[in-house]
Amino acid sequence: MRTDKVAAFALPLAMALALAGCGSQQAEEVGQTDTAMTEEPGVDGDAATEGQARSEAATLAGRIAGGEMDRTETAVALEDLDRLVNDNPIDFPADIRPSLTEDIQSARSAFEAQDMEGLQEAATSIETTLSGSAEAPTAN
Numbered sequence: 001m002r003t004d005k006v007a008a009f010a011l012p013l014a015m016a017l018a019l020a021g022c023g024s025q026q027a028e029e030v031g032q033t034d035t036a037m038t039e040e041p042g043v044d045g046d047a048a049t050e051g052q053a054r055s056e057a058a059t060l061a062g063r064i065a066g067g068e069m070d071r072t073e074t075a076v077a078l079e080d081l082d083r084l085v086n087d088n089p090i091d092f093p094a095d096i097r098p099s100l101t102e103d104i105q106s107a108r109s110a111f112e113a114q115d116m117e118g119l120q121e122a123a124t125s126i127e128t129t130l131s132g133s134a135e136a137p138t139a140n
Contacts, residue, residue, distance in 0.1 A: 053088035057081055057100075058130045064107065065123035067116060074119070078108055081126070099129050 060081045063069055069077060085092045085100050092100060103125045110118030 051091065053084045053091040054130060057084045057092075058127060060084075061123045061126040061130065065120050065127060067120055071111075074111060078104065078111060081107075096129055100126060103129065 060077045064074060064077055064081075082104050085097065085104065089097075103122050107119050107122035107126070110116075110122055
């Protein structure tokens with residue numbers, strides 16, 4: 001009789017542990033998003049060569065403006081965008097940095113207020129600033 005009780009208890013426990021170890025699909029997707037976004041040069045301490053930070057910032061702004069990301073991805077993209085602008089002064093010279101910083105702050109405020117239209121407008125302004133400014137100067 002004791003063996004039956006152990007078997008009856010062990011099966012549900014084993015199944016629960018197996019399911020817990022699988023993780024959720026959403027958690028996996030968030031992990032993949034974080035990994036994909038932080039693999040880009042200039043993000044999370046990786047060195048970006050001249051021009052890479054500007055290119056990555058334009059890509060992030062485009063994705064935010066397109067509204068194709070969920071809230072978690074958008075939050076990560078805004079952090080990465082801010083970090084790129086602040087950590088790469090060659091790619092984002094003083095003549096465009098204030099505008100970019102202001103637009104990033106506007107995007108964050110809109111994001112926190114769940115104002116998707118405002119968020120997309122700020123991201124579009126970032127794209128316009130990046131595409132309208134002269135290419136990053138080369139080091140002499």
